[in-house]
Amino acid sequence: KAGVTQTPRYLIKTRGQQVTLSCSPISGHRSVSWYQQTPGQGLQFLFEYFSETQRNKGNFPGRFSGRQFSNSRSEMNVSTLELGDSALYLCASSLTGEYNEQFFGPGTRLTVL
Amino acid sequence: GQQVMQIPQYQHVQEGEDFTTYCNSSTTLSNIQWYKQRPGGHPVFLIQLVKSGEVKKQKRLTFQFGEAKKNSSLHITATQTTDVGTYFCAAPPYSSASKIIFGSGTRLSIRP
Numbered sequence: 001k002a003g004v005t006q007t008p009r010y011l012i013k014t015r016g017q018q019v020t021l022s023c024s025p026i027s028g029h030r031s032v033s034w035y036q037q038t039p040g041q042g043l044q045f046l047f048e049y050f051s052e053t054q055r056n057k058g059n060f061p062g063r064f065s066g067r068q069f070s071n072s073r074s075e076m077n078v079s080t081l082e083l084g085d086s087a088l089y090l091c092a093s094s095l096t097g098e099y100n101e102q103f104f105g106p107g108t109r110l111t112v113l
Numbered sequence: 114g115q116q117v118m119q120i121p122q123y124q125h126v127q128e129g130e131d132f133t134t135y136c137n138s139s140t141t142l143s144n145i146q147w148y149k150q151r152p153g154g155h156p157v158f159l160i161q162l163v164k165s166g167e168v169k170k171q172k173r174l175t176f177q178f179g180e181a182k183k184n185s186s187l188h189i190t191a192t193q194t195t196d197v198g199t200y201f202c203a204a205p206p207y208s209s210a211s212k213i214i215f216g217s218g219t220r221l222s223i224r225p
Contacts, residue, residue, distance in 0.1 A: 033213070043156070043201065043215040056212050090155060099144070099205050104155040 002027065004093050004105035012111045018079040021108045025072050025093030031055075032074040033102065034066060037088040046089075049074055050096070078110075086112045115140045117204045119216030127224045132189040134219035136202035145185045146203040147176060150218070156201060159187075194223050 005024045013019050025032050033056075034046040045058040049068035066076040072093075078085055088109050092102040116139040126132055136145065144163040148156040160169055162178035162185060169176045173196075175188045189196055202216040 035215075042217045045212045045214070048212075056206065058212050092156075101146070101158045101161060102156075103158065104148075106155050 004091060004103050006089075006091050006105040006108050008108060009106060010109045010111075012113060013081050014113050015081055015083060017081050018077065019081060019110060021076045021078075021089055021091075021110075023074045023076070023091030023093075023105055025074070025091075026103055029093035029095055029103070030072055031094045031096055031100070032068055032072060033092045033094075034074070034076050035090040035092065036060075037090055037107070038086075043090070046076070081112045083112050086110060115204065115214060117202065117214045117216045119202055119219060121219055122217065123220045123222070125222045125224065126192055128194060129191050132192050132196070132221055133186055134200050134202075134221075135184065135186050136204075136216050137184045138204055139183075141182050142204050143182075144205060145178060146205075147185075147187055148201045148203060148215075149198050150201065151198040154198075159200075189221075192221070192223055194225055197221060197223055 007022045031050045033048040036044045046060055047054055047066050048056040052068045063079045068074045088107045090107045091105045094100040094102045118137045120135050124132055144161055146161045147159040149159055150156045160176050165182050166180045167178040173190045177186045187200055199218040199220045201218045204214045206212050
């Protein structure tokens with residue numbers, strides 16, 4: 001069974017730009033969660049999607065948004081990038097949600113210059 | 114709101130020594146999960162504890178869930194270089210309006 005895939009793996013952007021990250025969950029998994037990981041703040045929950053609906057949201061500004069498609073693939077968008085958005089963005093899929101074991105993807109390393 | 118504290122932040126041990134990381138919640142948990150993240154890698158699920166006082170073992174790793182379901186620990190016996198990484202606990206949302214909370218992690222490094 002293929003694992004969670006994320007594209008791109010690395011991204012360099014400049015302040016003010018926007019970025020879209022993609023996540024393909026494990027086949028059959030309907031829940032996709034997104035996390036931001038930084039050395040200072042650790043793993044911070046961004047949002048969770050289940051059956052194309054945002055089911056839960058973390059404490060991030062509106063510049064961070066996401067969506068999920070009917071095939072469970074998910075995208076995350078960050079607009080008006082700031083230097084502080086530089087981080088590893090991790091996607092995790094699970095069968096039904098956060099109470100279940102989460103399978104993380106390799107992450108997208110975003111650098112904002 | 115719910116808070117999850119994990120200690121210590123770092124632990125540097127000699128290979129063969131034991132290692133323990135602790136996770137404490139401000140609220141009672143329905144369950145707790147543990148993850149390991151190798152350097153340069155992504156978190157990998159280790160285990161989920163559900164019952165009060167539960168103890169589970171995976172080879173040299175022993176996981177405990179406190180009687181009050183507000184704390185948990187991960188103990189590694191006789192560490193090996195393959196144990197290097199950061200260990201996170203994760204507390205599930207306590208309500209439909211809350212979110213999963215990861216502990217800050219304990220970074221384990223080992224002197225061979």
